[in-house]
Amino acid sequence: MKRLGPILCHGYGSSETGLVATLDPAEYTPELADTAGKPLPDSRIRFTNPDGTPSGPGDIAVAGPGVAVGYWRRPDLDTTIVDGWLNTGDVGFLDDHGYLHILGRRRDMIDGVFPVQAENMLYQNANVRLAAAFPRTDHFATLVVPEPGATVDPTRLAANTSAALGVRLTVTLTDHIPLTEQGKPDQQAI
Secondary structure, eight states: OTTTOTTOOEEEEETTTEEEEEEOTTTOOTTTTTSOOEEOTTOEEEEEOTTSOOOSSEEEEEESTTSOSOOTTOGGGGGGEETTEEEEEEEEEEOTTSOEEEEEEGGGOBTTBOHHHHHHHHHTSTTEEEEEEEEOSSSEEEEEEEOTTOOOOHHHHHHHHHHHHTSOEEEEEOSOOOBOTTSSBOTTTO
C-alpha cells in the first residue's frame, strides 16, 4: 500500500460463481487485508457445518445469478450444485461488520488447522519473508524463504510452530516459492 497507493483490491469467486465478494481500494486497510471483502448485492452466501448446522465458520455455499447450473460433460461434479447453491469447498465466515473471511479448503485442514494458519504463524517470525504450507496425511509440509541475510533454523522453527498450532509441521528452506499464473503457490512445481 505504501509503494502503490490506494489501488489494491481483493476478490472472491470462482469460474462456477463469478465474483462473489470484493474488498475495494477505499476499504483496503491492514486490518481488513485478510478478508475477501463484502458480498456483492446479488450474491447470497450461507455457511453449513458437516453436522448440518447453519453457522459460521462453515462450508461456504453461494447462490446468485452468476452461479453455474451444472458442469459441461461432468455430471459427477453436478452434485456440488443443489437448488441453485454451489458448495465451494471453502470454509469461512462473515464477521460482525459483514466482511467475508476465507479460512481455506476443508480438504486441506489437519486437526482443525488450515494451511493459512500455519503460514500466519510462520510469518510471526521476523526472519521469515515468505511461507507456503501444504497438507500431507498427518502434517503440514512448509516452504520458507528467509529474509535476506537472515538465519533460520528450520528444525527450531518447525518445533515452535508445531507446538503453537498443535499440528506437526516440517520446514524446508528455499530461495523462492514457485507461483502459478494466479500468484498462488504452485503445488505441481513444488
